[in-house]
Amino acid sequence: MSEKIGKRLFEAFPAFFYSNVVKRKATKDTVKKIFAVSFFGKGESMDLRKLLLVIVGSFIMGVGISITIAVNLGSDPMTLFWIGIANHLHITVGQANLLVCAVLLVIVFFMDRKQIHLGSLLNPIVIALTTDVFVNLNFEGASYLLRIILMVLGLLILAFGIAFYALADYGKGAYEALVFTLCDRFHLAVGIVRTSADIFFAILGIVLGAPAAIGTLLAIVCMGSGIQLCLKLLTSQPIKRILLKKAK
Numbered sequence: 001m002s003e004k005i006g007k008r009l010f011e012a013f014p015a016f017f018y019s020n021v022v023k024r025k026a027t028k029d030t031v032k033k034i035f036a037v038s039f040f041g042k043g044e045s046m047d048l049r050k051l052l053l054v055i056v057g058s059f060i061m062g063v064g065i066s067i068t069i070a071v072n073l074g075s076d077p078m079t080l081f082w083i084g085i086a087n088h089l090h091i092t093v094g095q096a097n098l099l100v101c102a103v104l105l106v107i108v109f110f111m112d113r114k115q116i117h118l119g120s121l122l123n124p125i126v127i128a129l130t131t132d133v134f135v136n137l138n139f140e141g142a143s144y145l146l147r148i149i150l151m152v153l154g155l156l157i158l159a160f161g162i163a164f165y166a167l168a169d170y171g172k173g174a175y176e177a178l179v180f181t182l183c184d185r186f187h188l189a190v191g192i193v194r195t196s197a198d199i200f201f202a203i204l205g206i207v208l209g210a211p212a213a214i215g216t217l218l219a220i221v222c223m224g225s226g227i228q229l230c231l232k233l234l235t236s237q238p239i240k241r242i243l244l245k246k247a248k
Contacts (some may be wrong), residue, residue: 004022051119055109058165059130061130062134066135066245070137077216082205084210085099104174119168122176123173123174152218160230162230202220
């Protein structure tokens with residue numbers, strides 16, 4: 001049953017796109033009517049440097065996530081949720097990522113669409129492709145100490161990827177967009193909302209059967225500080241000059 005539901009969910013969007021865009025020979029105006037949003041304002045064009053930051057940052061995130069999954073000591077809360085969804089719908093973790101992000105972006109779209117930009121769509125796609133490429137990566141046979149070290153390394157790589165992606169300022173990732181939207185709507189501190197959301201998605205992942213261990217706790221406690229540290233590193237001189245020049 002769950003496998004059929006998963007397939008129907010992934011068949012739904014292509015069918016919608018065909019009937020509403022391809023079949024109608026959609027122009028740019030038609031697409032705008034369907035999605036009710038335009039990424040680029042009048043006179044604004046795609047920034048290739050920002051696009052590169054989004055793609056590279058998302059790829060790095062995917063590598064970090066793949067390592068935490070391969071270690072099997074628990075993952076960050078959102079990845080834990082993806083694993084639970086993947087197990088129940090019999091799909092890959094990458095596909096579960098796309099499904100969850102699509103739902104979150106739809107919610108954000110109706111609550112605060114200014115959080116969404118081109119990067120918001122590219123980010124989950126690149127992460128999904130990366131995690132599916134490394135799907136056979138497995139470190140469970142390694143010693144427990146080595147797995148702990150690899151877990152920390154995976155989380156550090158993930159934090160660096162998130163910081164690298166954030167430099168582009170090309171739309172927030174689905175999870176971050178939801179957090180900031182809730183903060184703005186209900187006038188709450190980012191830390192409170194992010195921690196609460198982490199706990200919520202971690203519990204959902206565990207309920208769905210995803211393995212939780214020390215890695216999940218490490219992610220909840222350390223990811224925020226790790227991202228902040230990486231942002232500080234990436235925005236320092238001369239790295240800032242190299243990465244952000246002409247990316248405004």
